[in-house]
Amino acid sequence: MNKDILLGKTLEELIQIVLDLKLPKFTAKQIADWLYKKDITSIDEMSNLSLKTREIIKEKFIFGNISSTKVQCSVDGTKKYLYPSNMPNKFIETAYIPDRDRNTLCVSSQVGCKMGCLFCMTGKQGFQGQLTSGEIINQIRSLPERESLTNIVYMGMGEPLDNVPEVMKSLEILTSEYGMAMSPRRITVSTIGIIPGMIEFLNNSECHLAVSLHSPFDEERKKLMPVQNVYPIKDVLEIVRNFDFGRQRRVSFEYIMFKGINDTADHIKELCRILDGIRCRINLIRFHPIPDTPLDGSDDATMEYFKDQLTKKGITTTIRRSRGLDIFAACGMLSTKELIKRQN
Numbered sequence: 001m002n003k004d005i006l007l008g009k010t011l012e013e014l015i016q017i018v019l020d021l022k023l024p025k026f027t028a029k030q031i032a033d034w035l036y037k038k039d040i041t042s043i044d045e046m047s048n049l050s051l052k053t054r055e056i057i058k059e060k061f062i063f064g065n066i067s068s069t070k071v072q073c074s075v076d077g078t079k080k081y082l083y084p085s086n087m088p089n090k091f092i093e094t095a096y097i098p099d100r101d102r103n104t105l106c107v108s109s110q111v112g113c114k115m116g117c118l119f120c121m122t123g124k125q126g127f128q129g130q131l132t133s134g135e136i137i138n139q140i141r142s143l144p145e146r147e148s149l150t151n152i153v154y155m156g157m158g159e160p161l162d163n164v165p166e167v168m169k170s171l172e173i174l175t176s177e178y179g180m181a182m183s184p185r186r187i188t189v190s191t192i193g194i195i196p197g198m199i200e201f202l203n204n205s206e207c208h209l210a211v212s213l214h215s216p217f218d219e220e221r222k223k224l225m226p227v228q229n230v231y232p233i234k235d236v237l238e239i240v241r242n243f244d245f246g247r248q249r250r251v252s253f254e255y256i257m258f259k260g261i262n263d264t265a266d267h268i269k270e271l272c273r274i275l276d277g278i279r280c281r282i283n284l285i286r287f288h289p290i291p292d293t294p295l296d297g298s299d300d301a302t303m304e305y306f307k308d309q310l311t312k313k314g315i316t317t318t319i320r321r322s323r324g325l326d327i328f329a330a331c332g333m334l335s336t337k338e339l340i341k342r343q344n
């Protein structure tokens with residue numbers, strides 16, 4: 001019989017587990033402490049549970065810790081970790097990005113991705129499977145730099161809101177008192193605009209939202225992001241516009257700049273028009289060339305001009321620094337396709 005995994009279970013699920021095992025209810029809280037607050041990797045190390053209790057749990061469950069099997073270090077300090085998933089021969093990557101007083105972890109939510117964005121290596125890999133909340137939490141929990149982490153972004157491999165149940169569970173564990181007790185203001189979930197998932201995320205979490213925009217024009221966006229055919233950006237923006245983000249919660253728009261495609265004065269004008277009435281920021285992102293793509297990145301001067309113009313029109317705009325380019329850890333470059341091919 002395959003044993004189930006404890007890591008990634010919510011407190012409610014742990015309570016059900018201990019009750020099913022005829023253990024006292026408070027055992028669930030003790031297990032949650034070991035899973036999310038302490039630095040252990042096995043059920044045997046849960047030393048405030050009796051030996052008998054540990055044996056009962058071990059009959060049906062394993063801890064679920066997964067160690068990274070490879071780390072690559074960039075000249076700029078970025079590190080890329082490779083993790084096996086619980087699925088045979090399927091791997092994910094996680095990027096750790098230290099930057100002065102801000103240390104960000106970019107986590108993956110799927111093995112590969114089915115969304116097929118033209119500019120993205122993960123998209124070119126195709127979809128190989130959903131990560132469980134345990135596999136998402138594991139990327140944070142088993143990180144050597146875990147203690148220094150200040151921010152988590154769901155911007156690694158996969159579309160987080162195409163894996164809503166597991167992503168929402170992982171967010172609960174990250175932000176709950178019984179879990180890792182992180183402020184939701186330090187967590188950002190990025191989406192290309194999967195509307196049902198976005199509504200669930202907005203209504204059931206306090207974390208920041210980032211929407212990948214990349215073009216304000218429908219036909220052009222369709223070419224870059226097939227999702228536009230199903231969830232047009234105007235419908236996505238309608239939801240964002242009507243949602244009360246309060247004072248603390250933030251929505252940002254990610255905009256990769258492609259030379260001669262989405263970097264003209266018309267784009268600036270149209271961006272201002274479609275974002276009118278939304279309190280937001282725009283992050284301009286340098287395109288990182290990937291194999292087999294017809295796209296090219298805008299030059300620095302164009303990006304600066306774009307930023308200045310948007311700023312003048314009252315939209316807070318920043319140019320995101322590229323990190324981890326030399327180890328293929330920068331935005332849009334994560335992929336484990338070659339590794340999966342080699343293993344099969």
Ligand code: SF4
Nearest residue numbers: 113115117120123158
């Ligand atoms: Fe998937 Fe995001 Fe890449 Fe699009 S950009 S293919 S949603 S991982």
